[in-house]
Amino acid sequence: MLQPKRTKFRKAHKGRIHGDAKGGTALNFGAFGLKALEPERITARQIEAARRAITRHIKRQGRLWIRIFPDVPVSSKPAEVRMGSGKGSPEYWVARVKPGRVLFELDGVPGHIAKVAFERAAE
Template identity: 75%
Template sequence: MLSPKRTKYRKQHKGRIHGLAKGATELNFGSYGLKAMQPERITARQIEAARRALTRFMRRAGRVWIRIFPDVPVSSKPAEVRMGGGKGAPEFWVCRVKAGRIMFEVDGVPVDVARQALGLAAAKLPIRTRFVARAGEEE
């Protein structure tokens, strides 16, 4: 699964995900992509599950680009622990995804295969998404 090799600080504040994505709103690498329609935290496990569904359906043909990376640590305390005692240990990594962000891109496969593969990947994610294609590509 994806996680940073090292970070400056072990723990981060939760934060909020406001507004629309500033960058990565257009296709840069592939002909087809999966765009986020609402803001949410996507875990490294969800990214990996979507990637597996995508590559498996495409039968390892074509090329896949993952445009998001989980770099935010989420900490939690064990069950049934009293208040206080500081912040819990980092448990997993997430990526803050804003609406309008391209999360996955594919190329080298027909449009119907790309649409179905990205649909299977979208089913693994906790947000509404949209299939997008380059201006020159047929839909």
């Protein structure tokens, strides 16, 4: 799964996702793309599951680009632990995605195959 090799800080604030994406809104590599419509945090597991769904459907023809990277650590405390005593340890990594951001790009496949592949990935 995707995660940074090293980071400046171990833990990050939760934050909010405001506004539309400024960059990464146009297709740069492929002929077809999957674009975000809502602000959301997408986990590394979700990115990997979508990548597998797309590559299985296109059957190794064409090329796939992943345009987002999970660079924000999300921390959580273990179950049945009392409040206080600091922030929990990092559990997983997410990418903060704004509306309009291109998530995946495809090239070298027919349009109808790309459409079904992106529909499966979006589930």
